[in-house]
Amino acid sequence: MTTSDAILARLMQLHPKVIDLSLDRMERILAALGNPERRIPPVIHVAGTNGKGSTQAMIRAGLEAAGKRVHAYTSPHLAQFHERIRLAGSLISEDLLAATLEECEAANAGQPITFFEITTAAAFLAFSRVPADYTLLEVGLGGRLDATNVVDDPLLCVITPVSIDHTQFLGETLPEIAGEKAGIIKRGVPCIVGPQDGPAREVIEARAEALSAPLRIARQDWDSYSEHGRLVYFDHSGLLDLPLPNLPGPHQIVNAGAAIAALRELGFGEPEATAAVTRVEWPARMQRLTRGPLVDAAQDCELWLDGGHNPAGGEALSATLAAMPGRPTHLVCGMLNTKDVEGYMRPLAPQVRSLIAVPIPGADATLPAEATEQAAANSGIAATTAPDVLDAVARIAREEPGARILICGSLYLAGDVLRENG
Structure with a gap:
């Protein structure tokens, strides 16, 4: 069998641009594959500028501690591409990755498509074939036109702090960038919102109001902070006194808050919140x-x-x-x-x-x-x-x-x- 590295090298040549934000090519290849994105386990969709990966990793740690089988999609990878696709708790195997990529390559039939788009399609295809309780999707870039934003009915959305980055693709101002991130919000679907500067929060709130999507906003509906060497989290359901995250840095207190808010929204409690911060592993974050x-x-x-x-x-x-x-x-x-x-x-x-x-x-x-x-x-x-x-x-x-x-x-x-x- 051809190795996944060889297939990935071929896929890199299908589109002259590494980044070309659009959903047209994604919708085309997914249709050719039989729309696997409609058959994946319930989706938790995570966007934002910083903290997406850490927040998603904490949510996954909490869910898995509850005995749930969790698919997860992240990018970019660090040491090997397989890190991007986690199937029910384990990284995708080499044989399955190669076979799935070849299937997507055949369905694409040589048409222009970005590397991220076709590999995201491969992730959806793999997720649709392995039973699990949840699917965690991390946005690659932006949100509104990101290749992951083809799921019409996620279970929950999460938007981590938004700041200035990728201005050549997302806009020069904070409101423009926030508008792209808020593009993952779906009608009636709850959304956890991390701490935001005022202009970004206003854009997110306006998008949610237009779609009747309930927001759970940091500093308003929930909060997290460190005190006496502990993580304190509270929301309308009460207060949790937890260990500090094992990912170092004050910003991880914020990420932990968003993860715990997500877990609480999904109906989980203190044991899962504790696991989220104590069992999380996320390389290259301090x-x-x-x-x-x-x-x-x-x-x-x-x-x-x-x-x-x-x-x-x-x-x-x-x-x-x-x-x-x-x-x-x-x-x-x-x-x-x-x-x-x-x-x-x-x-x-x-x-x-x-x-x-x-x-x-x-x-x-x-x-x-x-x-x-x-x-x-x-x-x-x-x-x-x-x-x-x-x-x-x-x-x-x-x-x-x-x-x-x-x-x-x-x-x-x-x-x-x-x-x-x-």
Whole structure:
């Protein structure tokens, strides 16, 4: 059988644009496949700028603790494509992935379709054939025209905090971007809404009102915060006193709140909420690396990995570093040329001593290390360059033993690191 990697390489060639937001091609291939999206288990659809993946992972941890079988679709992957499609608790097998991709390729018959669209169709096809209790769908980009937004009757929608990102596709302003995210809201379907800036919240509320969709809004209908080393969550049903999430960072308190609100809306209680925050696993979200060549090169330095890549991600990472025990912190950073690099770096400047810029291996849109270095300097961070992550880590370990080293700036860079050190 042809490997999934070989099939995926062919699928990359079907459309000249990596991103081309539209539902037309998606509806065409799904019709050719017999509309599998209509036969998948009840859907929880998750959109937002930051926190989608973490929130979805917490919901999944809670549901699985209740003994539920859960499909999950996420993107992008880190180490291997199979991570994107989880069938009833397990990553899709190589044989099933290859067979499903070939079936979608045949149904598409060589017509233009983006890589994300045809692989999302493959996920729907796989989900329709394996029994489960729930399907968790993470939006790829935006919401209104995202390939996942073909499910007419989800059970629940979730919108995590919305901020400025992907302006070339979603619009220049926060209300425009929020309008795209709010495109997942369906008539009469409840929607959990994470904390939003005023303009984004107004857009989401207007969309929900037009569709008679009940909203459960952070800071109004539910809230979550940390107190005395615990996570406190409360809503109209009462208060929960829970352990802190095992994903570090203040922003994970917000993500946990949205996940718990979703679980409560689905009828689950404190045991599932506890599991959501204590059993969740989500790589490259302030992840401590403990093995591999990079850990060896770091010697007695702490080595961390984070995939955040936009200004809100930089703010979240800065708050995480500020809350950690004091230790000199140095960044090894690689970014894409499609990102607001200085917007990402400015919040980090007060928390770090230096930055070493690196290219992202194999990424066509990698920002040259020299450009990343300049952006860091413009943001107030002392910066230099290195040819790769290993060189950068070894240099920091030599110059400041015992420091904290954080590899950051891109999920693509994080994926490359995990393939070598995961």
